[in-house]
Amino acid sequence: MSATERHALVFGATGFIGRHLVLELGRAGVRVSVATRSPESARRLADWLAEHGCAEAPADLRADFTGPTLLPDALPDDCGDVTEVYNCAAAYRFGMTVDEARRANVDSVRAIVAFAARLPRLRRLVHVSGYRVGGRAEASWTEEQRRTAYRTLGAYEASKVEADLVLRAEADRLALPWTVVNPSVVVGDSVTGESDQYIGLATTLKDLWNGALAAVPGNARTFVPVVAVDHLARFMTLLPTDRAAERASYWLLDDDTPTLPDLLTLVAGHYRTRTPALRVPVPVIRRLPRWITKADPEVLTFLSSDRYPTASARDLADRHGLAMPDTATTIRRWADHLAARRFGDAPGRARRFTTPGGFRTFELGEPDAPTLVLPGLPVNADTWAPVIARLKDARAVDLPGLGLSAGHPGDWPAWLAALLAETGPAHLVGHSIGAAAALDAASARPDAVDRLTLVAPFFLQPHPGRTVRWTPLTRRYLRRVRPADLARRLTGDTASADALETSVADLRRSTAATAARLLASTGRTTWRDDLQTKLQRYPGTVHIITGSNDPLTPQARALLEAHPRATLTVIPGAGHHPQLTHPDELSQALHEPTEAHAPRAR
Structure with a gap:
């Protein structure tokens, strides 16, 4: 299928990943429509795309995740020829209640799968999950499993795990062709460093910049892998065109990302600050009062020495000639972008x-x-x-x-x-x-x-x-x-x-x-x-x-x-x-x- 025959519909297009995905689809010559919640968010997206060289704004469809129909005015005229649906819609923040997280990350998946099932020309539904989420053995959860997951993982990660299970189960039930991409920590553009996400690892870099990082969490094996947002977006544009990607999951990250202590040392050298010599194991951090650690409990689940099955993602990228950008360079550029904008306190291009x-x-x-x-x-x-x-x-x-x-x-x-x-x-x-x-x-x-x-x-x-x-x-x-x-x-x-x-x-x-x-x-x-x-x-x-x-x-x-x-x-x-x-x-x-x-x- 040529690019001119493709019509992509993107949910979550105004978010960090979604914006870059729309940009890369446009650069590939794919016709793009976006589902946004308000005219204001659509205008902000159009302005951002124009600043990045995309002169023509995508078609804007109004989404209502609270109503009985996700896009009540879209079918059949606007979406009858949609060939691929991308779900980038999610709430990425810590401290949500269970109900908030489930509404944002689970109920939205149910609505998008149901909507996608109505599209007559759909070739692929691509869902963005997470590297700590994918690969769960369960096909679904019992109520007790759900309560345990939300208690142990925290609302954000548990809701993403549940959304992943729901996506697979509902898509299979409705015979929808799906692909799941499990990105690691998504950092800035590999060329410009651009990012507007200031939580998670970015918070640690902020503390490092300000000299407020008292200790490195984890140990010498703690692995927090990263991937550049533009590389992720380009990878996602390939999935609907690759038959081998149907009903497949891809872990997208750089296996050569430095371990967390080495990553922080890399950034500290770039910032010309010092990396704390003290390292505190995660179990110790969990036992300490939060007013001492200043660490969100939900963040701690990401501090692991686990490694991930990346071979299939590398094979797909190789088949399409897509090379992973140098991660150390990407990290430095991302770190610069964060510091230049004072970690969100001074936004602007x-x-x-x-x-x-x-x-x-x-x-x-x-x-x-x-x-x-x-x-x-x-x-x-x-x-x-x-x-x-x-x-x-x-x-x-x-x-x-x-x-x-x-x-x-x-x-x-x-x-x-x-x-x-x-x-x-x-x-x-x-x-x-x-x-x-x-x-x-x-x-x-x-x-x-x-x-x-x-x-x-x-x-x-x-x-x-x-x-x-x-x-x-x-x-x-x-x-x-x-x-x-x-x-x-x-x-x-x-x-x-x-x-x-x-x-x-x-x-x-x-x-x-x-x-x-x-x-x-x-x-x-x-x-x-x-x-x-x-x-x-x-x-x-x-x-x-x-x-x-x-x-x-x-x-x-x-x-x-x-x-x-x-x-x-x-x-x-x-x-x-x-x-x-x-x-x-x-x-x-x-x-x-x-x-x-x-x-x-x-």
């Missing part, structure tokens, strides 16, 4: 890690955008997100050792040179201490900088107070400060507290000491004099932006008046962090071309 000059660097905004913002202290690139969104063709980049970027201030010269070499002629914007980095880079490579903008450049402003120069005190303060208190200190009120949540998180995680040392160094007269000399000698156009509440020194104003290509913009009512308090005015000032004349307030 315009966030990524790059490696200019080999330095792991966080940036937000448009990739390769020519306007490049270097944030100041003690904040990060996230505080510039509203400005970046207004400028559109711009990005903010955390300096090495600050925000989410790895490295240390000693890396700045080589990093900046590599960054400018990759970007080409740029509009370089430096804020506060970032202004020093921007000026150094522009002075070293004036040919690589079309425009230089310095926002609140500390070396043109009064020296900091004595307390800032005492590094231990500043470090202690930054490690413990709350967002509201930091907002009050930086801007005079607490309105920017939410915008500073991520900056506070970074300071607590790893950057407080570096930020404290850099803040102390801003008072060094020799450094300030050197930067002022570089500004005097800089041959290009330079634009200075300050707030009216954060003025330049008289000496600095005289320096600018003597500069033939300097312009000064003063934002009324702004202080040292206009990106927090006056994003509209700052965006407008950055957008306007710099004029080559003596400085004036505007």
Whole structure:
């Protein structure tokens, strides 16, 4: 059967696996319809597909799992020629009640099988189960077996086991051709790392990133295998076309996934954090109070040394020329994606890690955008997100050792040179201490900088107070400060507290000491004099932006008046962090071309 003869109907199309499946079916040339619960979810799916290169949205059918008919308005016009049905619909979360789990994961399977039995041209029903679920010997459960399973396995896993049994029994009773795929832990896209699931193994990675993982659960043999979501989706598109897949189950995972301790060591090396030396066996974790372990009991059932029958899945993939992507690379890319989005606290596509000059660097905004913002202290690139969104063709980049970027201030010269070499002629914007980095880079490579903008450049402003120069005190303060208190200190009120949540998180995680040392160094007269000399000698156009509440020194104003290509913009009512308090005015000032004349307030 050719792709043009196929018509796939996907349930659960708005979920993590479902979205990628719809995308891969479309890429294969298969006509796709999706069953969604609301117009809003269908629009979100269409938007996601468009962002991933799928210009034509799939046909949207309204599903009602609570009514007597699953798709009351679909047959026969919309589904009469459906050749394959994919069931990706499930509730993947822990802590559900038994009734919630059964409604979401068992009753939905009954409804989908009953509906599929009405399709005259159906060639295959493909059901997504799980690697800890498939292969149960029972054909069905007694009531006592059901109660025992839900008590011992937890509501989520038990409901998936029951759904698997129901699928097989009901499909066989109705003579439906079925295939079951049992994926392991589904991680991000093998190329981009993209994922929006932040439970299970992702939670462990979050703890590792934040230095909150006290011990590695399990032992040296604990095996939590993974599979990339795009590989899973491509594998699933093959199943309806392969006769050998009828009434077969496939465990899809990489047998070479590192054991859990080695997997965490791999990610820790990538994150440049430490893997805890302590390992706690699962039976011990079960006996400890949850307030100590912080481990959901349902997660513990996945911590096993079991291995799985993957040969049939490998054979099918080989027959169709489908190769498993390198799992270590996939894990690193997935780990990057999770960290760049702060494990779900900062969603959005315009966030990524790059490696200019080999330095792991966080940036937000448009990739390769020519306007490049270097944030100041003690904040990060996230505080510039509203400005970046207004400028559109711009990005903010955390300096090495600050925000989410790895490295240390000693890396700045080589990093900046590599960054400018990759970007080409740029509009370089430096804020506060970032202004020093921007000026150094522009002075070293004036040919690589079309425009230089310095926002609140500390070396043109009064020296900091004595307390800032005492590094231990500043470090202690930054490690413990709350967002509201930091907002009050930086801007005079607490309105920017939410915008500073991520900056506070970074300071607590790893950057407080570096930020404290850099803040102390801003008072060094020799450094300030050197930067002022570089500004005097800089041959290009330079634009200075300050707030009216954060003025330049008289000496600095005289320096600018003597500069033939300097312009000064003063934002009324702004202080040292206009990106927090006056994003509209700052965006407008950055957008306007710099004029080559003596400085004036505007």
